[in-house]
Amino acid sequence: MSEPLDRSTIWPYDEQGELPEFNYQRFGSPTVAAAEAALGELDGGTALLFPSGAGATTALVLSLLRPGDTIALARGGYYGTGVTFAALAPWGLQVVEFDQTGVPPEGVELVWLEAPSNPYLTMPNLDAAAAHPAPVVVDATAATPIHLRPLEHGADFALHSATKYLAGHDDVLLGAVICRDGAAAEELRTFRSRTGIVAAPDPAWLLLRGLKTLELRVRRQSKTAAFLAERLRAHPAVEIVRYPGLGGLLSFDVADAATARKVETSTRVIVNATSLGGVTTLIESRSRWEGDRVPPGLLRISTGLEDPEILWADLEQALTQG
Ligand code: PLP
Numbered sequence: 245m246s247e248p249l250d251r252s253t254i255w256p257y258d259e260q261g262e263l264p265e266f267n268y269q270r271f272g273s274p275t276v277a278a279a280e281a282a283l284g285e286l287d288g289g290t291a292l293l294f295p296s297g298a299g300a301t302t303a304l305v306l307s308l309l310r311p312g313d314t315i316a317l318a319r320g321g322y323y324g325t326g327v328t329f330a331a332l333a334p335w336g337l338q339v340v341e342f343d344q345t346g347v348p349p350e351g352v353e354l355v356w357l358e359a360p361s362n363p364y365l366t367m368p369n370l371d372a373a374a375a376h377p378a379p380v381v382v383d384a385t386a387a388t389p390i391h392l393r394p395l396e397h398g399a400d401f402a403l404h405s406a407t408k409y410l411a412g413h414d415d416v417l418l419g420a421v422i423c424r425d426g427a428a429a430e431e432l433r434t435f436r437s438r439t440g441i442v443a444a445p446d447p448a449w450l451l452l453r454g455l456k457t458l459e460l461r462v463r464r465q466s467k468t469a470a471f472l473a474e475r476l477r478a479h480p481a482v483e484i485v486r487y488p489g490l491g492g493l494l495s496f497d498v499a500d501a502a503t504a505r506k507v508e509t510s511t512r513v514i515v516n517a518t519s520l521g522g523v524t525t526l527i528e529s530r531s532r533w534e535g536d537r538v539p540p541g542l543l544r545i546s547t548g549l550e551d552p553e554i555l556w557a558d559l560e561q562a563l564t565q566g
Pocket of ligand 1: 417
């Protein structure tokens, strides 16, 4: 059954002239609320939607932190999260990077993990983070609730770029924060209403539709990623393969930047584009975005739903061009 899509920005007061549950879209709307309920159930908390993953990140840190506060950020995670935090530096936000497989540093006001990190594919030490006095955020975009529910491991907030696996079809930009604590969720909801960083009904409706096939897609994408990782490990042109054993994201290194460029532009089925989590398999060299932060020959693959053997044949022929 398909949920209704309600695009209205307004709903009338009731017969007594009182405010109904939904009254003005910035404060809440039925389609966004339905998508939040579905996602909250999946992740085991109270979900709030934002216009993008980066928007969710911005809203969360601005509502939680104060000028002078420091975030302990997982090193080697999504480079854009560091870019977002750098953009907020003029407002007094500070960042220290740390190895998320170990213990977060002391003296920080927020711990920011990524499961698994993109594109290094490390998994965070959730127990060590949970023992830290500061609130813990886990960006679980790449794991999805199918593989990891961070709130069950002591995290205070799970964050997703719902643009990726949750919506799943490369046609919607959306972000989500799932809160363990109801009061924290209400604070973030109020902050969202006041600052206007709200998701619109159309993307929320696409998320609702995407969630119906999330488990099927993610299980298939994970199986294909494990298969490609195994084949890549045995290939002589491949130096190192990073795959944590879950999810549809993997990365591997070829000799240098020129080889990586040749490989990514030689695939015929696998599309040479950024992003991850959609039904189409994508490949890209990450150094074009991240510069020296990654090895020059690092290629990232996000597996889609195509036949794994066809994907491997495509990758193999591209590797021989490199
Ligand atoms: N978190 C991770 C792990 C990502 O990979 C991305 C985008 O690539 C984001 C957050 C940001 O999400 P969005 O592009 O929806 O703003």
